[in-house]
Amino acid sequence: MAVGREVMAYDVVVVGAGPAGLAAAIRLRQLNGALSVCVLEKGVEVGAHLLSGACFDPRALDELLPDWQARGAPLHTPVRDDGLLLLDARRAYRLPLPPRLRNRGCHLISLGQLCRWLAREAEALGVDVFPGFAAARVLYDADGAVKGVATGDMGVGRDGKPKANYQPGLELHGRQTLFAEGCRGSLTREVFERFDLGRDAQPQTYALGLKEVWEVDPALHEPGRVVHGIGWPLPADTYGGSFLYHLDHRQVAVGLIVGLDYRNPWLSPFDEFQRLKTHPVLRDLFAGGRRIAYGARTLVEGGLQSLPRLTFPGGLLAGDCAGFLDVSRLKGCHTAMKSGMLAAEAVCAHLEAAVAGKEVLTYPERLRASWLWQELHRARNIRPGFRRGLWSGLALAALDTLLFRGRAPWTLGHRADHLALEDLSRHAPIAYPRPDGVLTFDRLASLQLAHVHHEADQPCHLQLRDESVPLTVNLARYGAPETRYCPAGVYEILPEADAPRLRINAANCLHCKACDIKDPTQNIRWTVPEGGDGPRYGAM
Amino acid sequence: MTLLVLADHDGQRLDPASRSVLSAARQIGGDIHLLVAGSGVEAVAREGAACAGVSQVLWADAPHLRDREAANLAAQVLALAPAYTHILAPASSCGRDCMPRVAAQLDVEQISGIVAVHGPDTFTRPIYAGNVLATVQSRDPVKVITVRCPAFPPVGEGGAAPVEAIPAVPDLGLSRVLERRLDDSGRPDLGRARVVVSGGRGLGSRENFQALLQPLAQRLGAALGATRAAVDAGYAPNDWQVGQTGRIVAPELYLAIGLSGAIQHLAGMSDARVIVAINKDPEAPIFQVADYGLVADLNQALPELLAALG
Amino acid sequence: MKVLVPVKRVVDYNIRVRVKADGSAVDLADLRMSLNPFDEIALEAALRLKEGGLAGEVLAVSCGPAACQETLRTALAMGADRALLVETDVELQPLAVARVLHAVCAREAPGLVLCGKQAIDDDAGQTGQMLAALLGWPQATCVSELQLVEGRIRATREIDGGQEILETRLPAVVTADLRLNEPRYTSLPNIIKARKKPLDSTCPAALGVAVAPRLQILGVSEPARRRAGVKVQDVAELLEKLRQEAGVLQ
Ligand SMILES: Cc1cc2nc3c(=O)[nH]c(=O)nc-3n(C[C@H](O)[C@H](O)[C@H](O)COP(=O)(O)OP(=O)(O)OC[C@H]3O[C@@H](n4cnc5c(N)ncnc54)[C@H](O)[C@@H]3O)c2cc1C
């Protein structure tokens, strides 16, 4: 099938129209208007697959487009009030704010809105932004260097055969290809394996973030208010926390982040999230409001220790797919942008100087000289400290940030998340309350607010390496944990009379990538479905 | 106020939809005239004359009106239009085809597919595939309206209106119907059936689907439906699927059997007038929307139900 | 023969909209907008006629705000030759659109207008018929199969409970049903080519058409959610309720 495909050539091909990819594209054209740049985005439009908090630090944006305000950037709600709560089942205790969680100067935004605006800025600078086109394969030249990507074929049936409206994907060739796919990119995973990019780093560690937007009673709405929470509903041995951001237009974003290194296979991040909203200090806010959006997305939490090699012949990584999130501040948007800008600067210099070799080796050097490196260095011990549980984590985090300001003489390590699950028999089942339809909902009702759609007649984009493992391992040892951690109810065990069977409702998939990360034997591989498929987030 | 209702019929009988339109017309109030246009449709005109609320039947008969082709039919309506404040038709294929022509030629906006009447110029109509209801007020001198029939109970008998034969308009000759193929599988079309019997994964097998649901549907003159889960499991064919991605149905009676009530399924049937759920799981979400719920094993309940229906 | 295809910019059909908290309108903020699916089918049909040598130029026309340019670019990327935007920020109702299109037809003299059977936002399903009436042309609505035979149209129409085959003279207005075809995907090279195709714009006043709305939307709401009814003990009680209380069984 690969022969005779159309080819389009660019100087730089960017995969992913998130903050990293768009900042890189803009920077490239700012530096050199003669470079041709395109950005591929699998969502039906820019922002359709973006989900973030988001409490946004404008530092990178200030550098990229200093006159963003005049250009109408959608930053409408400056942070006015900051709080950190420790929750137990009934009460909330106000904690002193660690310096790194102070958000003055930040803005409460929708990442989708921000990136739609960035995409328009990029287009005005001459970047070709192509939403609705997923990069499905990495292309290599004869020397094994990356030479671009191929977009997915459209109109292929479930059986793998072309349908009447079949349209083959095409090849986008770039002198450099920038992977900016966000957390757990599917092509990033491929180049990771191929070039062994993780060889000198700790394994990456991840969390699943679930989020809803509510329209609340104006009397309870305090635009610019930030509340972070730790503790309940998550058990003490599970890393995570909640956020509540009062945006504009009576809207409040609420979310729960759950570390994917959790051990108890009974745990259901979705149900924990639903429970969060029933907390006595939170429920009144929601009880009089209405839920208007739902979604989920994973995030990287490994920090500096997990940062892989960032370059390889023909390509580089930026943003969450490399791991540039500052966990101590729960912020990855500005770091994603900055890493994209640094990558762009290095690529531009590389292409202009016609440096020998296909690898942009100056990117890591630029990174080390930037504020981004300093910021990540200070944050490096926050996440691994929590592996031993909330209390020791908090103690270490406090010690680390308050005492040493991130300059502690130690650096802690990680372990891959999929290895963390323990046998079902070692844990007691968790009885989650039934949804009440007012504060709490089930997955299917929630999915309606993500406007998710996939063409039904196409090959399943969630691939199993071994068809038997879901039953022989996942079900037998862990009670099919994918039916609980998947925030979209994609995985279902059908209790057929003769033998149980796994059903994959791929059409519900929110592209969060949790299954690609957490499946205990890494038997599930997330690949891109047809371009444009997936959620249609409005302003997440 | 004088209202004109354009009747739907198959050449032999008045379509029940027209009785619902008459019911909507009665809610608006005023004198109601019924236009029966067709070829050899005196019987239909007489049937219309007996409908409650009709004060006059206008009967236009001509060969070129037989197929109720839109341009000719619209011309027939337009010939009468000056005498009326409201012109109504069912939101059937015929009404939807012809009425916008009438509206455009009268230079008024049509009010499509109303489901409620709030006064002579104010109506509710669904938009966004029924996910939103809009209440609209028309400032046009004549209100051209199509009516969603399930929303209005059909009028009964009791009228004794005079039938007046009126001259048919001349044939415009713009188009002609070459052939009409109506499904006559004996079982009503899922989208239009008065009763729908729907099964879910609880049926357990394709065989059970056949053995338990078929006879019940037969007995009730019902169309058969299925959930996506049941279709996926191979219990039922694709075109039986009711729900967001399948058919949207609004029957008088919907029997939901062995199905949980996933939100996608509910999206396809929650406009049914009466919903009955039979499921052995008392917590199944379907019970939250069912008018009558029976917690029971369907393998017992269905044969019992069939027997009791006789 | 020139084919004119009116295209409407509507909210993506996979999005379930909600009404604004004050019940004044549907909240479309931040939602993805796209080419009305039925119009996409109509456009595909026009392109196939052209590719089959049965039609010449395919002209896409949209009426609405400046953002409709995006919709027209999509139509151009699918293969339309030319596009025209009749720009206005007034909320357009079907008759207004039909009158605008009428004026455009007077200028462009198409031999066929192919439109969608309805727009998935207001679900009115009138524009094609209204335009046909204003032009004095025949129409074939809800068409699932379309042939051009000897200067006439032979169309299979989806009607209640079955299908009908209708033959009309040309020029005519045809409205597309879901089953008419499966529209093609746009490709990257075509998206780029579309940027160079002509996209003209005009406004209703320049066409001499008044477009002020005639229907006033007093308010919108979401349909009431059904509530749980009663549980019955057994089949006998169920039947008795269905007969006596609900009156749905004899
Ligand atoms: C619940 C939650 C809350 C958060 N809160 C905050 C916060 O308050 N503040 C903050 O600064 N950060 C926050 N973050 C982190 C922040 O959102 C991320 O760090 C940031 O979005 C990363 O940017 P990115 O460009 O690397 O990737 P993404 O934002 O994930 O963007 C990647 C883009 O690439 C596209 N893509 C991926 N693969 C392909 C492919 N193969 N072909 C085509 N397109 C592809 C995706 O569709 C997507 O649009 C939060 C994250 C989550 C999940």
Ligand code: SF4
């Ligand atoms: S299938 Fe995987 S990627 Fe899709 S929503 Fe579920 S866990 Fe996330």
